[in-house]
Amino acid sequence: MDVSAIDYYANHGRSFLHGARALSKIIFAGLVIASVVISNSFYLLLAVYFSLLTIAIWTRLPVLKIVTIAAYPAIFALIFAAASWNGSWVSAGVIVLKALSASLAMVILIVTTPYPDVFSSIEPVLPRIITEGLFLTYRSLFVLLELTDNLVKGLRVRGGLTHGRYIKNVVNFSSGIGLLLVRGLDLSERFYGVLNVRGYSGRISGGGRHEKTGVNDFAAIVIGVLIFGAALLIKKNGELSVYDGCMLAISLAALILSAAYVVLPNTWGRAWKR
Amino acid sequence: MSHMHIPDGVLPVWIVTAGWVVTALLLAFCIKRVSSIELKRKVPLIGIISALMIVGMTLEIVPIAYHINLTVVAGIVLGPALAFISVFIVDLLISMFGHGGVTVVGLNTIIIGAEAVLGYYLFQLFKEVMGNKSMFWESSLAAFLSLFLSTSIMLGVIYISPEKIGSIGHLVSGTGSDTNGQRLLEDGINFSRFAKTVFILSPLGWILESVITGLVVKYVYRVRPDLILPERA
Numbered sequence: 001m002d003v004s005a006i007d008y009y010a011n012h013g014r015s016f017l018h019g020a021r022a023l024s025k026i027i028f029a030g031l032v033i034a035s036v037v038i039s040n041s042f043y044l045l046l047a048v049y050f051s052l053l054t055i056a057i058w059t060r061l062p063v064l065k066i067v068t069i070a071a072y073p074a075i076f077a078l079i080f081a082a083a084s085w086n087g088s089w090v091s092a093g094v095i096v097l098k099a100l101s102a103s104l105a106m107v108i109l110i111v112t113t114p115y116p117d118v119f120s121s122i123e124p125v126l127p128r129i130i131t132e133g134l135f136l137t138y139r140s141l142f143v144l145l146e147l148t149d150n151l152v153k154g155l156r157v158r159g160g161l162t163h164g165r166y167i168k169n170v171v172n173f174s175s176g177i178g179l180l181l182v183r184g185l186d187l188s189e190r191f192y193g194v195l196n197v198r199g200y201s202g203r204i205s206g207g208g209r210h211e212k213t214g215v216n217d218f219a220a221i222v223i224g225v226l227i228f229g230a231a232l233l234i235k236k237n238g239e240l241s242v243y244d245g246c247m248l249a250i251s252l253a254a255l256i257l258s259a260a261y262v263v264l265p266n267t268w269g270r271a272w273k274r
Numbered sequence: 275m276s277h278m279h280i281p282d283g284v285l286p287v288w289i290v291t292a293g294w295v296v297t298a299l300l301l302a303f304c305i306k307r308v309s310s311i312e313l314k315r316k317v318p319l320i321g322i323i324s325a326l327m328i329v330g331m332t333l334e335i336v337p338i339a340y341h342i343n344l345t346v347v348a349g350i351v352l353g354p355a356l357a358f359i360s361v362f363i364v365d366l367l368i369s370m371f372g373h374g375g376v377t378v379v380g381l382n383t384i385i386i387g388a389e390a391v392l393g394y395y396l397f398q399l400f401k402e403v404m405g406n407k408s409m410f411w412e413s414s415l416a417a418f419l420s421l422f423l424s425t426s427i428m429l430g431v432i433y434i435s436p437e438k439i440g441s442i443g444h445l446v447s448g449t450g451s452d453t454n455g456q457r458l459l460e461d462g463i464n465f466s467r468f469a470k471t472v473f474i475l476s477p478l479g480w481i482l483e484s485v486i487t488g489l490v491v492k493y494v495y496r497v498r499p500d501l502i503l504p505e506r507a
Contacts, residue, residue, distance in 0.1 A: 006371065033376055037283035070372045077281050079471060099281030103372030110370050118370070127305055129317060133363040136321025137328070144325045145332075174486045177330070178493030181347070184326055185501065188318035195318070 002069060003141055009066075009111040015059040016216045017108070022117035024217035025109045031224030032105035035231030036098050042090045043244035044234055045097035048227055050251035052104040055223065057258040059112055066111055070104040136191065144184060151176045282375035289431065293380030300387065301362060304355040316356055323348045324360045328368060345386050346393030346417040346487050351494075351501055357390035358383075381431055389424035393417060393487075409495040409502060414488030421480040429469050 010018075017025060032048065039045055056066050077099035081092035110118070115138050123131045155161045160172040230247060234240050308316065330344040349357040362383045369376045396416035404412055495502045 003371070033282050036281075037287070037377060039283070073281060073372055073374065079475075080281070080284070080468070082471070085467070095281060095284060098283045099375070102282040102375055106370055106376060107372045127301070129305055129313060129320075129359065130301070130363060130366075132317045133320045133324060133359065134367065136318055137324040137363050137367060140321045140325035141328055144322075144329050148329055170482075170485060171489055174489030175493045177326075177344070177486065178490040178497070180329070181323075181326060181351070181490065181494055182498055182501075184322040185319065185351075185498070188322040191318040191321070192315060 002065070003145060005065060006069070006107075006111055007115065007142070009059075009061045010114045013059060013061055013112055015061070015112065016219055017055070017059055017112040019214070020112075020216035020220045021213060022113045022121040024213070024220045025113055026118070026121055028220040028224035029105045029109040031221075031228040033102050035228045036102045036105075038235045039231040040094055041234060041241060041244050042094050042097065043248045044231060044241075045094060045101060047244070047247040047251040048231070049097055049101045049104065050248070050255045051223075051227060052101060052108065054251065054255045054258045055108055056104065057255075057262055059108065061111055063262075066107055067104070069111075070107040071100065073099040073103045136188075140184065140187065140191075143187060144180060147180055147183060151180065282377045285378065285381070285431075289434065290377045290381065293378065293382075293384060293431075295380070297362065297380040297383045297387075300358060300384070304358045307355045308359070319352065320356055320360045320363065323352055323357075324363045324367070327360070327364045331364075331368060331373065342483050342486055343386065343389070344487070344490070345390040346397070346413065346420050346483075347490050349390035349392075349394035349420075350397050350413060350416075350491060352390075354391040354394045357394065358387040361387045361390055385424050385428050385431070388427055389420045392423055393420040396420060408492050410488040410492040413491035414484040417487035418480055418484040421476075421483060425472060425476055425480075429472060432468060433465055 032052065035048060036045065039048070053063070053067070056063050059066070074096055077096045081095040085092065116135070119131055119134050119138075126134075152161070155172055155176060160176075161169050234244065305313075327344050327348055330342040332341070345357070345361065348360055352360060362379075365374065365379045365382045365386065368374055369379050374382055393416050396419055397413055400412040400415055401409075491502060
C-alpha cells in the first residue's frame with residue numbers, strides 16, 4: 001500500500017473521474033462490486049477487469065502503479081483458489097478475477113478522489129466517532145509512515161537491522177514499533193490540543209471540491225450501470241451468457257485502443273497532453 | 275491470516291449481510307459504552323492506534339502471505355470497546371486500498387475485533403496469574419491464543435458457507451451435471467484443504483506476531499507503564 005502515492009494521485013490528477021463528485025464514483029465502485037458479487041462467469045469478469053483497466057488508463061495516472069496496488073489481494077485470492085481447487089482453472093480464475101476487479105474498482109475510486117471527499121460522502125451513514133476516526137487515522141498514517149521510514153533508516157545506520165542476526169533484528173524492530181506507539185500517542189495528545197485551539201467541537205468536515213453534478217458524474221454512473229446491467233442480465237437470463245465472448249472482445253478492443261492512445265506519444269499522445 | 279482476504283462475491287450474501295448487521299450492533303454497543311469516558315478525547319487516540327495497525331499491515335512477509343496486525347497491542351492499550359471501533363476503522367480504510375473485500379468488512383471486523391477483545395481479556399488474565407514483571411510473556415501468550423481463536427472463527431465463517439465456494443466451480447465449469455456438482459459440493463474437500471493451508475501457513479505468523487507483540491508491550495511498559503496499566507497513571 002503506497003498511501004503517499006495514492007494521496008498524490010487523488011489530489012493532482014486531471015481526468016474526467018477526478019472532476020466527478022465523490023458520491024458518483026462511490027456509486028460507480030458500488031455497482032462494479034455488485035456485478036462482481038453476482039457474476040460467476042469467467043469471461044464476463046475478465047471483461048469487467050479489462051473495462052476497469054481501460055478506465056484506469058483514462059485516469060491519466062501511472063497505470064502500472066495502480067494495477068500493482070490493486071493486485072495485492074491476488075496473493076490471498078491465489079491461496080484461496082488453491083485451497084478451493086476442484087480441477088478447473090476457470091473456477092480458480094473466477095476467484096482471482098473477483099478479487100482483482102473489486103480491488104481495482106476501489107483503487108480507481110481512491111486514486112481519483114481526495115480522502116476528505118470520500119469520508120464526507122459516507123459521513124451520513126456512519127456514526128460521528130467513526131467518521132472522525134477515519135479522518136484522524138488517515139492523517140496520522142502519513143506521519144507514522146514517515147516516522148517508520150526514519151526509524152528503519154536509523155536502525156540500519158546504527159546496525160540495528162543487519163543481515164544474519166534475525167533474532168536481534170526482530171527485537172530491535174519491535175522496540176521500534178513500541179517507540180512509534182509512544183510517539184504516536186504523544187502526537188495524538190498534541191492533535192487534541194491543536195484541534196481544541198482551532199475550535200474543535202467533535203465534528204470534522206470534508207473537502208467537497210465539486211459541489212455540482214456534471215457530465216463527469218453522469219459518465220461515471222453510466223459506466224457503472226452498464227457493467228452492472230450486463231452482469232444482472234446474464235445472471236437473470238442464462239441464455240445471454242453466449243454473449244460473454246462479445247463483451248470480452250469489446251472490452252479488450254477498448255483496452256487496446258486506450259493503451260495505444262497513451263503509448264503513441266507522437267500521434268494521439270499530443271491530443272492527450274492537451 | 276487471521277482476517278479474511280477472501281474476495282468480494284465468494285461468500286454467500288446472507289453471511290456477508292449477517293456480518294454487517296452483527297458489526298453494526300457491536301459498534302453501537304461499543305460507542306454507547308465509551309460515551310461516558312471522554313469520547314472526544316479518545317478519538318485522536320483511536321486514530322493513532324488505527325494508523326499504527328495499518329502501518330503494521332503494510333509490512334508483508336511474502337513467503338507465508340502474513341502481515342502483522344498489532345490488534346492485541348491495540349486491545350491492551352485502548353481497551354476492548356475502543357479497540358473494536360479502531361478495528362472497524364482499519365478494515366474500512368484498508369478495503370478502500372483494495373486490501374480485503376469491501377463486502378467482507380463486517381465479517382473482518384468481527385474476526386479482528388474478536389482478536390483485539392480476546393487479546394485484552396487474556397492479557398488481563400495472564401497478568402493476574404503470572405504477575406507484573408516484564409509483560410513479555412503475558413502479552414505474547416495473549417497474542418498467540420487470540421490469533422489462534424480468531425483464525426478459528428474465520429474458518430468457522432467459511433465452514434458455514436462452503437456450498438457457495440463449491441457453486442462457483444459448478445457454475446463456471448459449464449458441465450452442470452449432477453455428478454460434477456455433487457463432487458464439487460462435497461464441501462469437506464474444499465474446506466479441509468483450506469483449513470489445512472491456513473493451519474500450515476499461519477502458526478509461523480502467529481509466533482512472529484506474538485513475539486513482536488510481547489516485545490512492543492515490554493518496551494511500552496518500560497517507557498510508559500501507564501499505557502499498559504492505566505491504574506498506575
